[in-house]
Amino acid sequence: xxxxxxxxxxxxxxxxxxxxxxxxxxxxxxxxxxxxxxxxxxxxxxxxxxxxxxxxxxxxxxxxxxxxxxxxxxxxxxxxxxxxxxxxxxxxxxxxxxxxxxxxxxxxxxxxxxxxxxxxxxxxxxxxxxxxxxxxxxxxxxxxxxxxxxxxxxxxxxxxxxxxxxxxxxxxxxxxxxxxxxxxxxxxxxxxxxxxxxxxx
Amino acid sequence: xxxxxxxxxxxxxxxxxxxxxxxxxxxxxxxxxxxxxxxxxxxxxxxxxxxxxxxxxxxxxxxxxxxxxxxxxxxxxxxxxxxxxxxxxxxxxxxxxxxxxxxxxxxxxxxxxxxxxxxxxxxxxxxxxxxxxxxxxxxxxxxxxxxxxxxxxxxxxxxxxxxxxxxxxxxxxxxxxxxxxxxxxxxxxxxxxxxxxxxxxxxxxxxxxxxxxxxxxxxxxxxxxxxxxxxxxxxxxxxxxxxxxxxxxxxxxxxxxxxxxxxxxxxxxxxxxxxxxxxxxxxxxxxxxxxxxxxxxxxxxxxxxxxxxxxxxxxxxxxxxxxxxxxxxxxxxxxxxxxxxxxxxxxxxxxxxxxxxxxxxxxxxxxxxxxxxxxxxxxxxxxxxxxxxxxxxxxxxxxxxxxxxxxxxxxxxxxxxxxxxxxxxxxxxxxxxxxxxxxxxxxxxxxxxxxxxxxxxxxxxxxxxxxxxxxxxxxxxxxxxxxxxxxxxxxxxxxxxxxxxxxxxxxxxxxxxxxxxxxxxxxxxxxxxxxxxxxxxxxxxx
Numbered sequence: 001x002x003x004x005x006x007x008x009x010x011x012x013x014x015x016x017x018x019x020x021x022x023x024x025x026x027x028x029x030x031x032x033x034x035x036x037x038x039x040x041x042x043x044x045x046x047x048x049x050x051x052x053x054x055x056x057x058x059x060x061x062x063x064x065x066x067x068x069x070x071x072x073x074x075x076x077x078x079x080x081x082x083x084x085x086x087x088x089x090x091x092x093x094x095x096x097x098x099x100x101x102x103x104x105x106x107x108x109x110x111x112x113x114x115x116x117x118x119x120x121x122x123x124x125x126x127x128x129x130x131x132x133x134x135x136x137x138x139x140x141x142x143x144x145x146x147x148x149x150x151x152x153x154x155x156x157x158x159x160x161x162x163x164x165x166x167x168x169x170x171x172x173x174x175x176x177x178x179x180x181x182x183x184x185x186x187x188x189x190x191x192x193x194x195x196x197x198x199x200x201x
Numbered sequence: 202x203x204x205x206x207x208x209x210x211x212x213x214x215x216x217x218x219x220x221x222x223x224x225x226x227x228x229x230x231x232x233x234x235x236x237x238x239x240x241x242x243x244x245x246x247x248x249x250x251x252x253x254x255x256x257x258x259x260x261x262x263x264x265x266x267x268x269x270x271x272x273x274x275x276x277x278x279x280x281x282x283x284x285x286x287x288x289x290x291x292x293x294x295x296x297x298x299x300x301x302x303x304x305x306x307x308x309x310x311x312x313x314x315x316x317x318x319x320x321x322x323x324x325x326x327x328x329x330x331x332x333x334x335x336x337x338x339x340x341x342x343x344x345x346x347x348x349x350x351x352x353x354x355x356x357x358x359x360x361x362x363x364x365x366x367x368x369x370x371x372x373x374x375x376x377x378x379x380x381x382x383x384x385x386x387x388x389x390x391x392x393x394x395x396x397x398x399x400x401x402x403x404x405x406x407x408x409x410x411x412x413x414x415x416x417x418x419x420x421x422x423x424x425x426x427x428x429x430x431x432x433x434x435x436x437x438x439x440x441x442x443x444x445x446x447x448x449x450x451x452x453x454x455x456x457x458x459x460x461x462x463x464x465x466x467x468x469x470x471x472x473x474x475x476x477x478x479x480x481x482x483x484x485x486x487x488x489x490x491x492x493x494x495x496x497x498x499x500x501x502x503x504x505x506x507x508x509x510x511x512x513x514x515x516x517x518x519x520x521x522x523x524x525x526x527x528x529x530x531x532x533x534x535x536x537x538x539x540x541x542x543x544x545x546x547x548x549x550x551x552x553x554x555x556x557x558x559x560x561x562x563x564x565x566x567x568x569x570x571x572x573x574x575x576x577x578x579x580x581x582x583x584x585x586x587x588x589x590x591x592x593x594x595x596x597x598x599x600x601x602x603x604x605x606x607x608x609x610x611x612x613x614x615x616x617x618x619x620x621x622x623x624x625x626x627x628x629x630x631x632x633x634x635x636x637x638x639x640x641x642x643x644x645x646x647x648x649x650x651x652x653x654x655x656x657x658x659x660x661x662x663x664x665x666x667x668x669x670x671x672x673x674x675x676x677x678x679x680x681x682x683x684x685x686x687x688x689x690x691x692x693x694x695x696x697x698x699x700x701x702x703x704x705x706x707x708x709x710x711x712x713x714x715x716x717x718x719x720x721x722x723x724x725x726x727x728x729x730x731x732x733x734x735x736x737x738x739x740x741x742x743x
Binding site: 063103 | 466
């Protein structure tokens with residue numbers, strides 16, 4: 001090969017083809033997909049919590065994309081129906097995730113709707129899930145001698161509670177839990193309309 | 202027309218067009234020994250080894266291991282020209298490689314910390330910036346935007362004038378660019394540590410900070426483009442194709458990925474993996490292959506076996522690799538055609554990989570004993586083999602049947618390290634061992650440290666890869682078995698995660714040895730062995 005211009009233009013054409021197929025085509029195909037009926041926009045608190053989810057890097061261990069029963073028993077584990085593109089209508093950035101060091105969280109709000117459980121689990125995961133390797137997040141909580149008015153006190157099993165004082169959730173922890181509880185896509189997906197044209201053939 | 206037919210026909214058309222394009226670039230189809238493969242040698246130099254990483258005596262051993270004949274002395278004028286080419290690039294290359302070594306250490310400690318945290322979840326939990334989600338991300342970004350690009354671009358800057366037989370033009374731009382890039386990286390890593398983060402894997406650094414990468418990267422790329430225009434060779438050598446293309450590919454990838462406010466929902470996920478896979482396939486991989494294609498033939502003094510194979514390898518990589526990213530979303534809520542396309546192209550990647558591997562093997566054939574005498578060759582050849590392994594593994598991992606087990610598990614992490622560590626990092630170590638003596642005009646002060654580095658990182662990485670791969674498979678199988686609770690898929694990985702930490706600790710130790718050796722050499726300390734490791738004669742009495 002002697003021609004530098006031919007080299008660079010050839011290289012850019014191949015990348016253009018790749019970009020067209022992996023970025024532009026999905027953009028065109030998905031831009032007009034409406035949200036799944038029943039999907040609600042995140043509230044301000046939930047959006048703050050979503051930011052907290054990103055800040056702590058939850059998506060590096062938790063996916064948000066249950067797979068089809070024909071591929072994996074995600075549904076049997078209580079992770080919910082296979083997700084479809086319209087479930088992510090309000091998601092910017094997307095948090096699909098690539099690891100399941102921990103379980104899928106697409107429907108954690110439906111599976112574990114207790115605020116106290118969620119807060120206690122963030123404070124010390126092993127208090128509720130023996131054998132878990134999830135990090136504890138003590139820095140999202142404060143240990144106080146006594147709760148003040150308006151404080152959210154975390155109920156903990158006695159062996160995991162501090163020797164003295166009470167554990168109080170910071171606003172960050174409460175936002176994060178608000179977001180986790182909002183993760184509930186148990187309504188039907190209307191899969192035949194939304195995702196079928198390609199897979200049904 | 203239905204979608205499978207449409208996909209199939211567009212695939213056939215595209216591949217035919219690609220083959221026609223490759224054919225159009227050919228000269229002398231039946232010529233087994235084209236001049237283009239010899240362009241890295243000066244007149245009379247074929248058959249002469251070149252290995253600046255060892256002492257003159259060891260280099261003569263290396264020469265004897267390659268050929269019994271006494272090599273002719275190369276043309277003095279051409280060697281002088283190469284000396285000047287080396288000198289013109291030595292300062293920017295030194296700056297970039299220095300930064301690279303620094304980031305290698307940062308990344309090693311961040312990686313080791315995250316590895317330990319996975320089996321000791323209550324260790325250091327009090328500090329937000331050390332939580333697994335952040336320290337793991339610091340590790341990835343220090344490798345992805347620190348060690349790998351700094352090392353690869355430093356080596357590219359250093360190789361380019363040699364390959365084009367001219368001087369590097371505009372070295373100052375590269376130095377300024379490297380400084381800007383690294384300022385950007387420091388700010389970016391601080392942002393991640395504080396939790397300010399764009400939220401997508403590989404693209405965490407906020408786009409506002411990313412503009413520094415764009416400007417810095419362009420400044421590093423400029424001298425390469427200037428130099429390309431001043432070339433004094435007719436043929437562009439294989440390495441130049443890879444480097445030239447990578448330098449244009451990366452900015453497109455980064456700019457499209459970081460466009461604020463454009464991407465949404467699932468489309469963002471496909472874009473995320475278009476970027477995540479292409480930054481490996483169209484940036485680190487071509488830059489590292491460029492190094493293999495240069496250093497391997499150069500060290501053993503023998504042109505690459507087949508110019509045709511390298512041509513096929515390059516264009517097939519350019520065409521197929523760009524479209525494989527969708528295999529990260531097998532089973533996900535993305536359009537089915539996209540995943541199928543990516544799986545097909547992942548399998549097609551076997552073509553360029555086999556082309557490269559056959560070429561490497563045929564070039565090395567009969568010369569494997571040279572591995573004993575050349576540290577550059579040891580790292581580069583082993584790295585090349587890891588490229589073959591990781592690519593073939595990746596192709597099969599894209600298949601639905603295998604992805605179902607390995608996706609979402611530590612298996613993928615092991616695979617990613619086979620590519621970015623086993624291949625890219627090992628090749629860069631080899632390249633640095635070759636280039637540094639030319640850059641600082643001094644030999645490596647302690648040859649034993651090179652051996653220690655090699656064995657620490659190869660043994661460490663073998664432990665890392667084997668344990669994590671096994672753990673990942675067990676994890677995947679446990680997760681697919683609905684009769685077992687989820688926690689079983691966690692419990693089963695624990696001994697393997699501990700094994701990974703042991704491997705990672707050995708690798709980190711190896712990097713410490715390497716960094717210390719690099720520093721001693723850069724500061725001109727340690728025993729002054731021989732004269733400057735320049736173009737010394739291979740035959741004693743010259």
